Amino acid sequence: MSFAPSRSLGAPSSAASKGSLGYRVMYRLGITPWEGQPMPPVLTALVEGPDALPPGRALDLGCGTGNHAIYLARHDWQVTGVDFTPRALDRARQKAANAGVTPDFMLGDVSQLGVLDLTPGYALLLDLGCFHGLDDLARDRYVAGVNDLAAPNACMVLFAFQPGGRGPAPRGISEEELTRRFSGWAVKHRQALATEELTGIARRAAPAFYLLQREASS
Numbered sequence: 001m002s003f004a005p006s007r008s009l010g011a012p013s014s015a016a017s018k019g020s021l022g023y024r025v026m027y028r029l030g031i032t033p034w035e036g037q038p039m040p041p042v043l044t045a046l047v048e049g050p051d052a053l054p055p056g057r058a059l060d061l062g063c064g065t066g067n068h069a070i071y072l073a074r075h076d077w078q079v080t081g082v083d084f085t086p087r088a089l090d091r092a093r094q095k096a097a098n099a100g101v102t103p104d105f106m107l108g109d110v111s112q113l114g115v116l117d118l119t120p121g122y123a124l125l126l127d128l129g130c131f132h133g134l135d136d137l138a139r140d141r142y143v144a145g146v147n148d149l150a151a152p153n154a155c156m157v158l159f160a161f162q163p164g165g166r167g168p169a170p171r172g173i174s175e176e177e178l179t180r181r182f183s184g185w186a187v188k189h190r191q192a193l194a195t196e197e198l199t200g201i202a203r204r205a206a207p208a209f210y211l212l213q214r215e216a217s218s
């Protein structure tokens, strides 16, 4: 089966290249411990819960092999997924084709969203394990890009480790830094994962899901 070639307007910045190589190696070796996790309850509540959002446009930043984008597309969302690892996107397209859905998977750097020619007005944004690995400059650029693209009142679901992990763990982000960086957004909900549910580096990293909502006036 052949798949559409990657759109490559957003080639990784030099700052992102080191991380990009690490992820390339991990995907090549099949070391992807973030795969195979259940859908985050904070996301299923937004999509299927009693107060679910009406399906609209969603942006999955660091979409990996597309599990969350495919889930949203199956629930009638029009989804764009961005990732800088070509192998992950190839797999995402394959999985979407198998599922009979058509999210748009784009090769690009989440800290350079401006070059991707995306149309502003996303009602839902996801970041499940990408933002917490970025350096400070990339975080600045990422948030600026998100603010250009998110609709007023947009929701964002984010999964992040706490800082202070050792070894190969992403650097993480505290709730204080998240709140400061996403000024104009309110943290509506935080759900820490129970340590006994976790293995490996995640166990020491105290990860949490966050639901952010953009304030209409920002």
Ligand SMILES: C[S@@+](CC[C@H](N)C(=O)[O-])C[C@H]1O[C@@H](n2cnc3c(N)ncnc32)[C@H](O)[C@@H]1O
Residues within 6 Å of the ligand: 016, 019, 023, 034, 035, 061, 062, 063, 064, 065, 066, 067, 082, 083, 084, 085, 088, 108, 109, 110, 111, 127, 128, 129, 130, 133
């Ligand atoms: C921990 S994985 C999570 C993947 C996916 N969100 C999931 O939950 O299955 C982080 C993903 O972010 C991507 N990524 C990290 N930094 C990125 C950047 N600067 N630009 C684009 N993608 C990035 C990696 O290639 C990887 O697929």
